[in-house]
Amino acid sequence: MSRYFLTRLAVEGFRGVNNENDPLDIGFEPNSVNSVFAVNGIGKSSIFEALCYAIHGAIPKLQSLQAQERPQDYYCNRFHSKNTASIALEFQSDDGTAPISIRIERDAGGNRTVTSPSGHSDPEAFLATLKEAFALLDYRTFARFIEESPLERGRTFSALLGLADYSDCRQALQAASDSRTLNTDLEIKFLTTAIGAVQLAAQQALVTLSSSYENVTGKPLEDIVKLDECADEVTAALGNVELLKAHFVGKALNDIDFGKIKTAIKMAEAGEKRRELEKAVESIAALEALVVHDLAAVADEQHKIGALIDDRDKLLALTRGDLFKRLYESAREVISKDAWTEDEKCPLCDSNLSSSIRGHVDEQLAQYAETAAKIAEIKDMWQASAWKKCLSAHEVAAPLAVEPQARQLAAMDADFVLGDISRDDLAAAVTWTSGLTGKVAGVLMTAQGRKEALEKELPPSLVQLTEQVEYGRQFKDALKIYRNNQQEESVQQSRLDVRERWKTFISKATTVFAEAEGALSKARIKGIDAEYKSMFREIMQVGDVVPDLQRADDREDLHVQLSDFHGQHRLSARALLSESYRNALAISVFLAAALKHSGAPRFVVLDDVTSSFDAGHQYFLMELIRTKLQQPQNTDGLQFIILSHDGLLEKYFDRLGGTTGWHHNKLQGSPPMGAILHQAQGADRLKTTIASLLSAGQVSQAEPLIRQYLEYKLQQIIRRVDIPVPIDFAIKDTSRMVSNCLDAITSAVELHRKAGTLVLDSQQVQDIDTAHVPAIVGNWVSHYETGSGSSLSAPVLSGVIKSIDFLAECFRYDDGSVGATVRKWYRSLSKR
Amino acid sequence: MTDQDAQPASLRFDEAKSFSDNCRTFLASLEKIDADMAIILRDNWAALIAVVREGERDSKARGEFNSKVTSALDSLLKPAKPNGGA
Numbered sequence: 001m002s003r004y005f006l007t008r009l010a011v012e013g014f015r016g017v018n019n020e021n022d023p024l025d026i027g028f029e030p031n032s033v034n035s036v037f038a039v040n041g042i043g044k045s046s047i048f049e050a051l052c053y054a055i056h057g058a059i060p061k062l063q064s065l066q067a068q069e070r071p072q073d074y075y076c077n078r079f080h081s082k083n084t085a086s087i088a089l090e091f092q093s094d095d096g097t098a099p100i101s102i103r104i105e106r107d108a109g110g111n112r113t114v115t116s117p118s119g120h121s122d123p124e125a126f127l128a129t130l131k132e133a134f135a136l137l138d139y140r141t142f143a144r145f146i147e148e149s150p151l152e153r154g155r156t157f158s159a160l161l162g163l164a165d166y167s168d169c170r171q172a173l174q175a176a177s178d179s180r181t182l183n184t185d186l187e188i189k190f191l192t193t194a195i196g197a198v199q200l201a202a203q204q205a206l207v208t209l210s211s212s213y214e215n216v217t218g219k220p221l222e223d224i225v226k227l228d229e230c231a232d233e234v235t236a237a238l239g240n241v242e243l244l245k246a247h248f249v250g251k252a253l254n255d256i257d258f259g260k261i262k263t264a265i266k267m268a269e270a271g272e273k274r275r276e277l278e279k280a281v282e283s284i285a286a287l288e289a290l291v292v293h294d295l296a297a298v299a300d301e302q303h304k305i306g307a308l309i310d311d312r313d314k315l316l317a318l319t320r321g322d323l324f325k326r327l328y329e330s331a332r333e334v335i336s337k338d339a340w341t342e343d344e345k346c347p348l349c350d351s352n353l354s355s356s357i358r359g360h361v362d363e364q365l366a367q368y369a370e371t372a373a374k375i376a377e378i379k380d381m382w383q384a385s386a387w388k389k390c391l392s393a394h395e396v397a398a399p400l401a402v403e404p405q406a407r408q409l410a411a412m413d414a415d416f417v418l419g420d421i422s423r424d425d426l427a428a429a430v431t432w433t434s435g436l437t438g439k440v441a442g443v444l445m446t447a448q449g450r451k452e453a454l455e456k457e458l459p460p461s462l463v464q465l466t467e468q469v470e471y472g473r474q475f476k477d478a479l480k481i482y483r484n485n486q487q488e489e490s491v492q493q494s495r496l497d498v499r500e501r502w503k504t505f506i507s508k509a510t511t512v513f514a515e516a517e518g519a520l521s522k523a524r525i526k527g528i529d530a531e532y533k534s535m536f537r538e539i540m541q542v543g544d545v546v547p548d549l550q551r552a553d554d555r556e557d558l559h560v561q562l563s564d565f566h567g568q569h570r571l572s573a574r575a576l577l578s579e580s581y582r583n584a585l586a587i588s589v590f591l592a593a594a595l596k597h598s599g600a601p602r603f604v605v606l607d608d609v610t611s612s613f614d615a616g617h618q619y620f621l622m623e624l625i626r627t628k629l630q631q632p633q634n635t636d637g638l639q640f641i642i643l644s645h646d647g648l649l650e651k652y653f654d655r656l657g658g659t660t661g662w663h664h665n666k667l668q669g670s671p672p673m674g675a676i677l678h679q680a681q682g683a684d685r686l687k688t689t690i691a692s693l694l695s696a697g698q699v700s701q702a703e704p705l706i707r708q709y710l711e712y713k714l715q716q717i718i719r720r721v722d723i724p725v726p727i728d729f730a731i732k733d734t735s736r737m738v739s740n741c742l743d744a745i746t747s748a749v750e751l752h753r754k755a756g757t758l759v760l761d762s763q764q765v766q767d768i769d770t771a772h773v774p775a776i777v778g779n780w781v782s783h784y785e786t787g788s789g790s791s792l793s794a795p796v797l798s799g800v801i802k803s804i805d806f807l808a809e810c811f812r813y814d815d816g817s818v819g820a821t822v823r824k825w826y827r828s829l830s831k832r
Numbered sequence: 833m834t835d836q837d838a839q840p841a842s843l844r845f846d847e848a849k850s851f852s853d854n855c856r857t858f859l860a861s862l863e864k865i866d867a868d869m870a871i872i873l874r875d876n877w878a879a880l881i882a883v884v885r886e887g888e889r890d891s892k893a894r895g896e897f898n899s900k901v902t903s904a905l906d907s908l909l910k911p912a913k914p915n916g917g918a
Contacts (some may be wrong), residue, residue: 155887159887164886165851166845166851168881168884168885168886168887169855169880169881169884171889172881172883172884172894175889175894176883176897181894185895185898185899185902186898186901187902494909495905495906495909498905498906498908499902499905502869502872502901502905504866505862505865505869505870506869506873508862508865509862509873512843512861512862513843513858515842516845516854517845519844519845520844523847
C-alpha cells in the first residue's frame with residue numbers, strides 16, 4: 001500500500017490566515033525534518049487547524065463551542081472579503097506512484113467541497129485514509145493521554161496502534177449485548193408479560209372446561225390432553241336428550257349452534273325464571289374462573305411495591321427537584337469541557353473549595369439517576385404483576401357489576417407509568433382490590449343460592465335441560481379460548497426462546513471478540529515496548545525511571561505505570577511524574593506507535609509539543625527525531641513537520657535550517673487582517689506587493705510588509721555571512737527586530753575592522769556607515785520603532801527598500817575565479 | 833447447528849490481515865456456537881459497525897441494529913414455503 005508524505009500546504013481565508021489572492025504557501029521536504037517557526041499570533045496554529053479541517057473535516061477547538069456561540073462562523077477568516085477558505089495539499093507517495101493534490105474549500109455557508117487537481121477519483125476517501133491518530137499531534141493530545149481514565153486511554157491508544165476499528169467493533173458488540181438494552185430492544189419483557197397473560201387466560205378456560213364437562217357428563221375431567229375426546233363426550237351426552245337430538249346428531253361440538261338451541265328451548269317453554277337460571281349458571285362459571293388468581297402472591301407484590309415506593313421517596317428526599325436537576329446537567333456540560341481547569345475553586349468568588357465541583361455535580365446527578373431507576377423498577381414490577389392481571393379480571397367480571405366509570409385500573413396504570421404513585425395511592429389501590437376480591441365469595445354464594453332456588457321452582461326436566469345446554473355452550477367457548485391461548489403461548493414462547501438464544505449468542509460473540517482484540521492489542525504494545533522506553537530514556541536522559549504500559553486482561557483499560565522509579569517498582573506514573581516527564585512519556589509512546597504504523601500517512605505534524613520542556617530536553621527530542629526517526633536516516637522512519645513558537649527552539653532551527661536533512665520555514669506577517677508569508681517564499685513577492693501599494697499611495701497597508709521585508713533581508717545578511725547574534729536575539733522584543741539586526745551587523749563589522757580582519761572593500765564599508773544604515777535608521781527605525789503616529793511618504797519608504805537592497809549588496813562580491821563572474825555572498829566578514 | 837452450551841471459541845486475530853479479513857474469520861468462528869445466529873450477525877454486520885464510529889456510540893444505530901436482528905429472528909421462526917406453491 002502506498003504511504004504519503006506531505007509536500008505542500010497552501011492556505012487562504014482560513015482561521016487567522018487571510019492572504020487574500022496570495023495564499024500562504026509552504027513546501028515540506030519528505031527527506032528532511034521540516035520546522036515552521038512563528039512567534040505568537042502569526043498563524044502557526046491556523047496551519048495546524050487547516051490540516052485538521054482538511055483531514056478530519058472539523059477543528060476540535062471549534063467543535064467544543066456551544067451552538068449559540070456559532071462555531072461555524074469561525075472557520076473562514078473574518079477579514080477575507082469573500083468569506084471563503086481554501087486549503088491546498090500535495091502528497092508524494094513513498095513507492096513512486098503519482099503525487100496527489102487535494103483542494104478543500106469552505107464557502108460562506110459552511111459547505112465543504114473537496115476536489116483533486118491531480119485527478120484522484122475520490123479525494124474525500126483519500127483524506128479519510130489519512131485520519132490516523134498519530135498524523136496530527138498537539139500538546140493537548142499528549143497531556144490528555146496521561147490524564148485520561150485507563151479506559152479512555154485504552155481506547156485512544158487502540159487508535160494509535162492502528163486498532164481503532166477493533167476498539168469500535170468491540171464497543172459496538174458490547175452495546176449490542178447489553179442485557180438491559182436488549183430486553184428493551186428485543187421486547188423481551190413485553191413477550192414475557194404476554195406469555196403470562198395467555199397462560200392465565202388458558203388456566204381460567206381450563207377451570208370452566210373442568211366444571212362444565214363435569215356438569216354435562218357427570219364425571220370429572222381428568223386428562224386435559226384428551227380434550228377432543230371430552231368434546232365428543234359432551235356432544236354425545238347432550239345429543240341423548242330427546243328435545244336436543246336434532247341439533248346434535250352427526251355434528252362436532254364446534255359446529256353446534258347453542259344460540260339456536262336456546263331459542264328452541266325458549267320456544268318449548270318460555271319463561272323469565274329459566275333465563276334467570278341461565279344467567280345464574282353463567283355468573284357462577286365467571287366467578288369460579290376468578291378463583292385462579294393467587295391472592296397471596298398479589299398481597300406479596302403489593303408489599304414489595306410499597307417497599308419500593310419507600311425507597312424511591314427516600315431517594316427523592318436527597319434530590320432537590322427538577323430545576324436543580326437541570327442546573328446540575330447544565331453545570332456538567334460546562335465543567336466537562338477542557339476550559340474548566342480549576343475544579344476546586346468557586347467560579348463566582350474564586351475562593352478555594354474543600355471539594356471538587358465536578359465530584360459534587362456527578363454525585364447529585366447520580367442521585368437523580370438512582371431515583372429514576374427506582375421509578376422504572378416500580379413501573380416494571382407493576383406491569384408484570386399478577387396484581388394487575390387479577391384486578392383487570394375482577395373489574396370486568398360481569399357478576400361483580402363494576403361500572404366502567406368506577407374502575408380504577410386505568411388511573412393506577414397511569415400513576416405507575418408516570419412514577420407518581422404515592423403510599424396513599426397504593427393503600428387506596430390495595431383497598432380497592434381487596435374489596436373486589438373479597439366480594440367474589442359473597443356474590444358466588446348468592447348466585448349459587450339463586451340457582452338452587454330456581455332449580456326448585458322450575459320443572460326439573462327443563463331446569464336440567466337449560467343447565468345442560470348452558471354447560472355445553474361454556475365447554476365449547478372455553479375449549480376455543482383454551483386452544484387459542486395455547487397456540488398464542490406457543491407462538492410467543494418461540495419468539496422469546498429465539499431472542500434468548502440471540503442474547504446468549506451475542507454475549508459469547510462479544511467475549512470471543514474482546515479476547516482476540518485484547519490479545520492483538522497486547523501484542524502491538526509488546527511490539528513498541530523497547531522503542532518507547534528507549535525514546536523516553538533518550539529524551540529525559542534518565543535510566544532509573546522506566547515507564548511501562550499495561551493492558552488489562554478483560555477490559556480495554558490501559559494503565560501507565562513505572563516499572564522502575566529509582567529502585568522502587570510498579571508505581572503510578574500519573575502520581576509521580578512531573579509534567580515534562582509525562583509529556584516525554586506520551587511523546588515516546590505516540591512516536592513509537594507511529595513508527596510501527598502502516599497507515600496511509602507517512603508524516604507526523606507536531607504542534608508546539610515541547611511547551612513543557614526546558615531547552616535541554618527540547619534539544620534531546622529534536623535530535624532524536626533528526627537522527628533516529630526521520631526518514632531516510634531511518635528507513636522505516638517518517639517525515640516530521642514541527643510547528644513551534646519557542647524562541648530557544650528557533651535557535652536550533654536556525655542552526656540546522658538549510659543543512660542536509662533539515663528544512664526550516666519562518667512565518668512572518670500581520671494576521672488576521674494582513675498576509676502571512678514565510679521567508680523563503682516571501683521576499684520577492686513582498687517587494688512587488690510593497691512597490692504596487694506605494695505606487696498607489698497605500699502607505700499604511702505597505703508599512704507592515706516593509707517591516708517584514710527589512711527583517712527578512714537583515715536576517716539573510718546575518719545568516720549568509722555568519723554574523724553572531726546575542727543569545728537572547730530571538731526572544732527580544734520582536735517589534736524592534738530591525739534595530740536588533742542592524743545592531744548585530746554594525747557591531748560585527750566594527751569588530752572585524754578593529755581587528756584588521758574585515759574582508760569587505762573600503763567602499764562597501766563606507767556605504768554601510770555613511771549611507772545605507774543611516775538611511776534605514778533615519779527613515780524607519782527612529783520613526784516606527786519609537787511609536788511615532790504618522791506615516792512617512794511613499795517616496796521615502798521606497799528609498800528604505802532601496803537602502804536595504806544596497807545594504808545587502810555590501811556583503812557580496814563579484815567572483816571571477818572560475819570562468820564567468822558570479823555575484824556571491826562573502827563566506828564571513830573575514831573570508832571570501 | 834446450534835451448540836449454545838459451547839464455551840466461546842478461542843480466536844486469534846492475525847496481525848498480518850486487515851480488519852475486514854479478521855472480522856470474516858471472527859464471524860466464521862461463531863458458526864460453531866450457533867450457525868443460525870452467526871448468519872444473522874454476518875448479514876447485519878454493517879449495521880453493527882455503525883453503532884460505534886470513531887469511539888462515539890450511536891444509540892439510534894444500536895436500535896436499528898437490534899430491530900434488524902429482531903426481524904431476522906422472527907423470520908427464522910416462519911415455516912419455509914413449500915416448493916411449487918402459488
